[in-house]
Structure formats: C-alpha cells, structure tokens
Amino acid sequence: MSRSLDAIYTIWLREMLRFIKSKSRIVGSGGQPLVWLAIVGVGLGTAFGLHIGSSSISYLTFVSPGLIGMTILFSSMFAGVSVIWDRQFGFLKEILVAPVSRLSIVLGKIAGSSTIAVMTALLILVIVAAIGVIPLSMLSVAGILEAIVFMFLASMTFVSIGLIIAALINNIESFQVLMNFFVMPLFFLSSALFPITGNVPAWLFDLAHIDPLFYSIDGMRASLIHFSTYPIYVDGAASVAFTIVFIAIATALFKRIEGK
Amino acid sequence: MQNTNAIELKALRKEFKVNGGKFVAVDGISFTVKEGEIFGLLGPNGAGKTTTISMLTTILSKTSGSVKICGFDVVREKEKVRELIGIIFQDPSLDDELTARENLDFHARLYGVKEDKKSIIEDVLRLVELEEYADRQVKTFSGGMKRRLEIARGFIHHPKVLFLDEPTIGLDPQTRRKIWSYITRLNKEKNLSIILTTHYMEEADELCDRIAIIDHGKIIKMGTPEGLKSSFGGDVIRIGTKEKKELHTLLKKVSGIKNIKESETGIEISGNDGSRLMPIIAKAANKNKLEIDYMTVKRPTLEDVFIGLTGRDIRDESASSKDVLRAFTRGRHR
Numbered sequence: 001m002s003r004s005l006d007a008i009y010t011i012w013l014r015e016m017l018r019f020i021k022s023k024s025r026i027v028g029s030g031g032q033p034l035v036w037l038a039i040v041g042v043g044l045g046t047a048f049g050l051h052i053g054s055s056s057i058s059y060l061t062f063v064s065p066g067l068i069g070m071t072i073l074f075s076s077m078f079a080g081v082s083v084i085w086d087r088q089f090g091f092l093k094e095i096l097v098a099p100v101s102r103l104s105i106v107l108g109k110i111a112g113s114s115t116i117a118v119m120t121a122l123l124i125l126v127i128v129a130a131i132g133v134i135p136l137s138m139l140s141v142a143g144i145l146e147a148i149v150f151m152f153l154a155s156m157t158f159v160s161i162g163l164i165i166a167a168l169i170n171n172i173e174s175f176q177v178l179m180n181f182f183v184m185p186l187f188f189l190s191s192a193l194f195p196i197t198g199n200v201p202a203w204l205f206d207l208a209h210i211d212p213l214f215y216s217i218d219g220m221r222a223s224l225i226h227f228s229t230y231p232i233y234v235d236g237a238a239s240v241a242f243t244i245v246f247i248a249i250a251t252a253l254f255k256r257i258e259g260k
Numbered sequence: 261m262q263n264t265n266a267i268e269l270k271a272l273r274k275e276f277k278v279n280g281g282k283f284v285a286v287d288g289i290s291f292t293v294k295e296g297e298i299f300g301l302l303g304p305n306g307a308g309k310t311t312t313i314s315m316l317t318t319i320l321s322k323t324s325g326s327v328k329i330c331g332f333d334v335v336r337e338k339e340k341v342r343e344l345i346g347i348i349f350q351d352p353s354l355d356d357e358l359t360a361r362e363n364l365d366f367h368a369r370l371y372g373v374k375e376d377k378k379s380i381i382e383d384v385l386r387l388v389e390l391e392e393y394a395d396r397q398v399k400t401f402s403g404g405m406k407r408r409l410e411i412a413r414g415f416i417h418h419p420k421v422l423f424l425d426e427p428t429i430g431l432d433p434q435t436r437r438k439i440w441s442y443i444t445r446l447n448k449e450k451n452l453s454i455i456l457t458t459h460y461m462e463e464a465d466e467l468c469d470r471i472a473i474i475d476h477g478k479i480i481k482m483g484t485p486e487g488l489k490s491s492f493g494g495d496v497i498r499i500g501t502k503e504k505k506e507l508h509t510l511l512k513k514v515s516g517i518k519n520i521k522e523s524e525t526g527i528e529i530s531g532n533d534g535s536r537l538m539p540i541i542a543k544a545a546n547k548n549k550l551e552i553d554y555m556t557v558k559r560p561t562l563e564d565v566f567i568g569l570t571g572r573d574i575r576d577e578s579a580s581s582k583d584v585l586r587a588f589t590r591g592r593h594r
Contacts, residue, residue: 003372010369018357021397090353094413096319098370099342 007100008108015079015112029075029120033067034127041067041133044193057227061135064128065147065224066192068121069154069217073190075120076155077183079113080162080250084172092257102255106163110247113162114155121151125224138225146223146232153239154216160246167253190214197229212242264331266421266453267293267316272325274311274477285311287477288325293421293455293470298447300468301457302562304570308477309457310350313425316455317347330420343371346419348410350426350457356399360390360409363398364416371417384412388442404435411442415452422446424456428463440466461562471562475570485562492565494518495534499541500526500553507550514544526553534559 019025037060045059086092095105125147128134165178189196189204190213196205208214219235222228228235274286286308293299301309314320316327318338327334329341354363364381373380385391388408398406407427414422424443428436444467446452458464464471465485472482481488501507504522511520517531531537534557545552 006372007370010366013369014355014358014362014366017362018355021357089356090349090351091355093319093347093349093351094353094367095370097317097342097345097347098367099339099372100370101339 004104007104011108012112019116033071060133064134065220071121072117072154075117076158077162080159081166083166103251106251106254110156110159113159117155118151143223147220150216150219153243157212157243157246160250163250190217215239265292266295268328270326273323275323296451297469298454300464300471302464303474307475344420346414347423348414354398359395361394367413368416373417388412404431421453465562488565489560490532492560494532496530496558497534498556503550
C-alpha cells in the first residue's frame with residue numbers, strides 16, 4: 001500500500017518537474033484560454049448581444065467557466081496522450097519494468113497531470129475575477145471549492161481518456177487526426193461557448209449529454225456564476241461516474257501495454 | 261533450493277501475428293545462466309535477441325515455454341521478478357527533460373530504495389564518472405554519457421540479475437572499453453549475474469563466460485568463447501620452409517595436429533592450442549635438421565565462428581518507425 005503511494009507520488013513528482021522546466025508549456029496552457037476570452041468571448045458576445053437568455057449574465061461571464069473547462073480538456077487530454085511520447089522515446093519501458101502496480105502508474109499520471117491542469121485553470125479563474133469578467137459578488141469560498149472539485153473530476157476523466165487513446169493507437173501520426181475529430185467536438189458539445197438547454201435542437205441536446213465536459217462546465221457555472229442547465233448535484237454525480245468509468249478503462253488497457 | 265540459477269529458460273517461444281500469418285521470433289530456446297555468470301546472446305539483426313530479453317524482463321508476453329529468474333516465474337510472479345532485475349535497454353529510456361540526478365532519483369523511488377538513497381545515487385554516478393554532470397538535463401548528454409547513466413540507473417536498486425541489450429551499440433571505442441570495465445566490475449565485486457546481447461564479437465569474447473549464438477529464433481551453438489573457437493577447427497599455423505615434403509612426413513607423427521596441407525611457401529597445419537604446438541614443431545624440425553624460415557599462428561576469432569554458423573548474408577531488418585526514430589535520436593545526440 002505505502003509502496004503504491006510512493007509510486008503514485010514518484011510519477012506525480014516527475015510530471016511536476018517536467019512542467020516547471022518547460023516554460024513554453026506554462027505560457028501556452030495559461031495564455032490560450034485568455035486569447036479565446038479576449039477574441040472569441042468579446043467577438044461572439046457582441047454578435048449575440050450582451051445577455052444570455054433572460055438572465056442578467058453577460059456573455060463574457062457566461063463563457064469564462066467554459067474556457068476554464070477548455071483549458072482542462074486540452075491540457076489533460078494532451079497530458080494523457082503524452083504517454084505515446086514516453087513510449088516513442090523509451091521512457092515508458094523504464095516505468096513498465098518497475099515493480100509497481102499498473103493502477104498506481106495510471107493514478108500517478110492522472111494525479112500529476114490533473115494538478116497541472118487545475119493549477120492552470122485556477123490561474124485563469126483568478127485572472128477573470130481580477131478583471132471583473134466574473135464579478136466578485138458572484139463568488140463565494142464554497143462556490144470556488146465546488147468548482148475546484150469539478151476541475152479535478154474533469155481533469156481526471158480527460159487524462160484517463162488520453163491514456164486510453166495512447167494505449168489504443170500506436171503512432172504519433174494518427175494522434176493529430178484523432179485530436180481534431182475527437183477533442184474539438186467534445187469542446188463544442190460541452191456548452192463552453194453557447195448555452196445548451198431546451199432551446200437547441202434535440203439531437204444536439206442529447207449528444208451533449210454523453211460529453212463529460214458538459215457536466216463539468218455546467219457544474220462550474222452552477223458554483224461560480226449560478227447559471228446552469230442542471231442542479232449541481234446532477235452535474236456532480238455524472239462527473240464522478242465518468243471519472244470512475246474512465247479510470248477503470250484506462251487501467252485495464254494499461255495492463256495490456258507491452259514494452260515492445 | 262540450493263544454488264538457484266539466475267535465469268532458467270525452457271522451450272521459450274514467441275509468435276507474432278503478421279498480416280494474418282504468424283512470424284516465429286523465438287523458436288523454443290532453452291538455457292540457464294548460473295549465479296555470477298556473464299552470459300552472452302549473440303546473433304545477427306532480427307535473430308530474436310531483443311524479443312527474448314523483453315520476455316525475460318516481463319514486458320512482453322510469451323507464447324509458450326517457461327522462464328524463471330532467481331527461481332521466480334516471470335508471468336506468475338512478475339512483481340517479484342521486477343524487483344530482482346536491472347535492465348539497460350537497447351534504446352535510450354531516459355527522461356531527457358530531467359537531469360541525470362532526477363532520473364536516478366525517479367528510479368530509486370519507483371524501486372523503493374529509501375535508505376541511503378542520496379549516497380547510493382552519488383556512488384553510482386561516481387562509478388560511471390558522471391558526477392560533474394549530475395545536475396544537467398539529460399538532453400545535453402552525448403550518446404555515450406546517456407548509456408553510462410543508464411548503466412548507473414540499472415544498478416541503483418541492487419538487482420541480482422542485470423540485463424544489457426546491446427550495451428555499446430553506436431559508441432566510440434573509448435566509451436565501449438569504459439562500459440566493459442563497469443560491467444566486469446559489477447560482476448566481480450557484487451557477484452551480479454549478467455546477460456547481454458550483442459553483435460559485436462570482441463565484446464562477447466572480452467566479457468562473457470558463456471555464449472549462445474542465436475539465429476532465426478533458435479540457439480545454434482552454445483559454449484565458452486574458447487570452446488566455441490576450438491570447436492571451429494582450432495588454430496592455424498603457417499610454416500615457411502623450402503623442405504616441404506620432408507617436414508610434411510615428419511609432422512604426421514606429431515600428436516595434436518589435425519590437418520596438414522602444403523602451400524606455395526610451406527606448410528599449413530591446424531590444431532588445438534597452436535602456441536603450444538609451435539615449439540614442439542620447432543624442436544622436431546631442429547632434431548631432424550630441417551630448416552624453418554618462419555612460423556605464424558592464427559587463432560580463429562569468434563567472428564569466424566559466427567560467420568561460419570550464421571552465413572555471410574546480410575540481414576535486412578525492415579525498418580520499423582521505431583528504428584527510424586532510433587537512428588534519428590542517435591544521430592542527433594552523438
């Protein structure tokens with residue numbers, strides 16, 4: 001047991017060390033959503049009008065939790081899939097021959113990557129609160145803590161999905177294609193950029209419900225800006241379920257990875 | 261269990277499915293490696309060496325047969341086996357972004373090395389003479405330095421059996437000799453059992469107590485380097501003389517000579533232990549007043565044995581994307 005915790009910590013530590021050393025990654029993962037906010041947020045906000053539905057919430061406020069979700073989606077998915085690079089450059093073998101359980105390898109990878117994703121997401125939350133995009137009057141300590149739970153759940157889910165993809169595909173070339181056909185729909189269906197309620201066509205509404213990110217963003221909206229499709233406990237339950245299922249699948253597939 | 265063997269292979273077999281058919285990479289290999297022994301797997305490219313090592317080190321499943329490391333089954337007792345072995349892979353397996361010390365620290369933690377972790381890391385860095393570079397990122401290292409770091413890493417958790425897959429491939433002669441000396445030191449000082457694959461004959465000759473030559477997934481010859489060489493017909497002695505006929509008749513009576521034949525400038529004989537035969541021949545010739553101009557002895561090299569057994573054809577391995585990448589990363593960091 002303590003051996004497994006050591007292994008999880010070791011793999012977590014490696015993710016941290018790599019992140020700290022890579023300056024471009026820090027700038028990239030934090031900068032991208034802010035660029036989106038500045039251009040897409042302002043642009044679409046102007047086109048749609050200032051308020052979402054009949055609420056008094058501005059488009060920029062509405063889109064902020066969505067862009068936090070986007071940060072988590074991209075950074076977690078990418079971190080999970082980065083196992084492909086570890087395999088190409090041989091480091092995965094070093095991990096695979098170690099006398100530690102495959103579950104602790106998966107959990108270590110998830111812990112490290114989620115820590116990074118959530119830290120980046122929090123940084124964005126601080127920035128949007130500081131510039132007043134999410135008014136301070138909306139925020140509460142409880143609300144922020146709830147949002148952090150949703151961030152972690154989303155991140156763990158998407159790191160797992162990344163690991164699953166890495167276990168299933170063998171080359172870097174197919175990775176780009178997959179990212180475009182898979183990640184972008186996940187993002188657009190998540191309600192990050194526009195509200196998904198009864199007002200969208202039924203097929204779009206239904207599809208959004210198999211997107212884990214939909215519940216994460218809805219949950220973050222519920223806790224941060226008090227505007228959501230579902231009550232927070234629905235989003236919470238769905239997020240927990242997705243997280244458990246995908247960690248289980250990732251671990252099962254990881255056991256089959258061979259070092260050849 | 262008295263005297264457990266370090267490695268015990270019985271009828272090990274691995275098949276890969278290729279386009280509907282199957283390809284047998286390892287075709288029923290059996291051998292044992294004793295404790296404290298350095299055992300070499302020699303073979304041309306694509307002979308099945310790395311596949312064998314991958315199965316021995318628990319990262320590739322076998323099709324059939326049995327493998328035991330220090331008495332533990334590699335399938336049923338994976339984790340126990342993983343604790344007992346150290347591996348230096350054919351391809352680099354370091355995290356380039358981390359420093360040398362961080363790579364070693366990662367390894368020590370994964371293997372549960374807690375006591376004296378710091379001093380063990382210092383020790384292994386000193387062993388491979390990298391202490392000055394300990395805090396540099398591995399991506400700044402040359403191929404040889406990376407190799408040395410990997411050897412240091414493979415030894416941190418005090419394994420009982422060390423696997424080295426092509427330990428000196430692509431390295432310059434100086435680095436190669438250094439690595440040989442680390443390997444023999446680990447073997448002598450810690451009584452470490454070592455199994456290595458190589459296709460460098462001098463390497464196998466220099467390091468190994470015993471060698472198995474493997475080709476097309478089968479062991480075609482096994483023995484000590486000396487044994488393999490003498491089984492290949494022994495030494496060749498060339499004698500320069502003008503009195504060929506006379507010497508020929510005389511030599512027929514000398515024991516230990518296997519084959520005598522006359523050449524343009526003299527006589528060529530073969531036999532075991534040529535350096536002992538030479539003075540005997542000289543004495544006999546002297547006694548009979550036959551004049552010998554010169555004598556040379558040539559020992560067959562392991563390479564002669566290897567080529568004799570595996571043929572002269574070049575083995576073209578179809579380059580997988582991994583090989584291409586390997587060539588690329590090697591070329592870049594040399």
